[in-house]
Amino acid sequence: QSFFRNRHFINLEDFTKEEVETMLEVSFDLKKKFAMGEPTPYLVNKTMFLIFFEQSTRTRNSMEAGLAQLGGHAGYLDSSTMQVSHGESAKDTAIILSSFGHAIACRYCNWGYGNKYLTEMARWAKVPVMNLQCDLYHPFQALADLMTMKEKFGKLERLKVSIIWAYAESHKKPISVPVSQVLLFPRYGMDVVLAHPKGWELPDWVIAQAKANAEKYGGTVTVTDDEEYAYRNAHIVIPKNWGNWVTDQTGLTAAGAVKVVDEKLMAHKSWKCTEEKMALADKDVVYMHALPADRNNEVEDAVIDGPHSIVYDEAENRLHTAKAVMTLLMGGR
Ligand code: CP
Known part of the structure; x- marks a missing residue:
């Protein structure tokens, strides 16, 4: 399954039907293991950054809890507390956060801006960028x-x-x-x-x-x-x-x-x-x-x-x- 490694997750159209099926197979397997209390230490010592421009209950907590259950750590970033609120570019944000951890995820739903921001981050990031919902897609x-x-x-x-x-x-x-x-x-x-x-x-x-x-x-x-x-x-x-x-x-x-x-x-x-x-x-x-x-x-x-x-x-x-x-x-x- 190394063909998934380091890819961005912006839109499910970027993945073949077979790849989406693999994602589902892994989801069912992880669900079973979670129910049985079986450890799943697949991402030990991995760090990701979750940038939110808008509120969330399910998305934020599924990522935070999920990565903890995989042995890693997710840092929650409210965009209003970041320098992006003073105009720092997607490029600079993506390059810096890439050097601190192993993935970046972002929710930015603002019409006409969200998908462009995510795509720009993905262009510069050295780690996977995941779409936590933008104006166009919620994969x-x-x-x-x-x-x-x-x-x-x-x-x-x-x-x-x-x-x-x-x-x-x-x-x-x-x-x-x-x-x-x-x-x-x-x-x-x-x-x-x-x-x-x-x-x-x-x-x-x-x-x-x-x-x-x-x-x-x-x-x-x-x-x-x-x-x-x-x-x-x-x-x-x-x-x-x-x-x-x-x-x-x-x-x-x-x-x-x-x-x-x-x-x-x-x-x-x-x-x-x-x-x-x-x-x-x-x-x-x-x-x-x-x-x-x-x-x-x-x-x-x-x-x-x-x-x-x-x-x-x-x-x-x-x-x-x-x-x-x-x-x-x-x-x-
Ligand atoms: N469905 C969904 O994305 O829920 P949240 O807005 O709570 O993350």
Whole structure:
């Protein structure tokens, strides 16, 4: 598995289907060992730096706990306490941190900046750079989603997975989760439905790439504004982000983020996930959500706390997939 060593993890499209499958195999193995209390000292004495421009619960802690469980150490860096907040370049930050440790990871979701910042760091870093979510991609989330689906269904081909999501390029919000999902799932032969109201389209290049992936691997991609179609007979539904929040688009730091009601999102409150809509789906449908969920606006408690919800399994798998990616890229085995 040395072909993973020192590679960057910015976008799952940079890895072949077989490589993603290897990541899943290692994730399942690490999950089993964690459950059995078996030590996994694959990254002893390895150090990584986690730079966060925005808040996190799952991503930060899956990386920190994960690397500790592998025998290494992760240092958390709030970008507002770093010299990047005074304008230090991605190049200088990447070169310096590379000389202190064995990997750099970064979350930077600011529209138009995040992916560029990560790509620039990757250009100069001498160690793997991992994307903890940018404006365009959230590869750790999509990998954990895929693991959770495999765990629940085994065979993924011909499963109808509906991503019911409200993002538009014009809205200048991060599109990282639906983009990563709509690109990845067709590579596993799934029938992917992307449903949103008119005017909330993902960029054309995303849909074109998703359809190309579907054609290559035997999946399908359908884009619709028909919510009922998305729910009907679905095996997996992923409705997200009708919450009434939006973060500051200009600030570099979490401290600069402001919470305001987003009128454009509120106009589509009717797209909330309800028990009534879930009843249209397959009897064994699962409800997924990357979390955090807005229980007031996105989903009824009866759904997210109900028998079809697998959100906590999905969140737990963030730990195991994070450990797998760190192990493979940082040369753990
Ligand atoms: N899903 C996810 O990335 O969660 P956090 O924002 O808590 O890291």
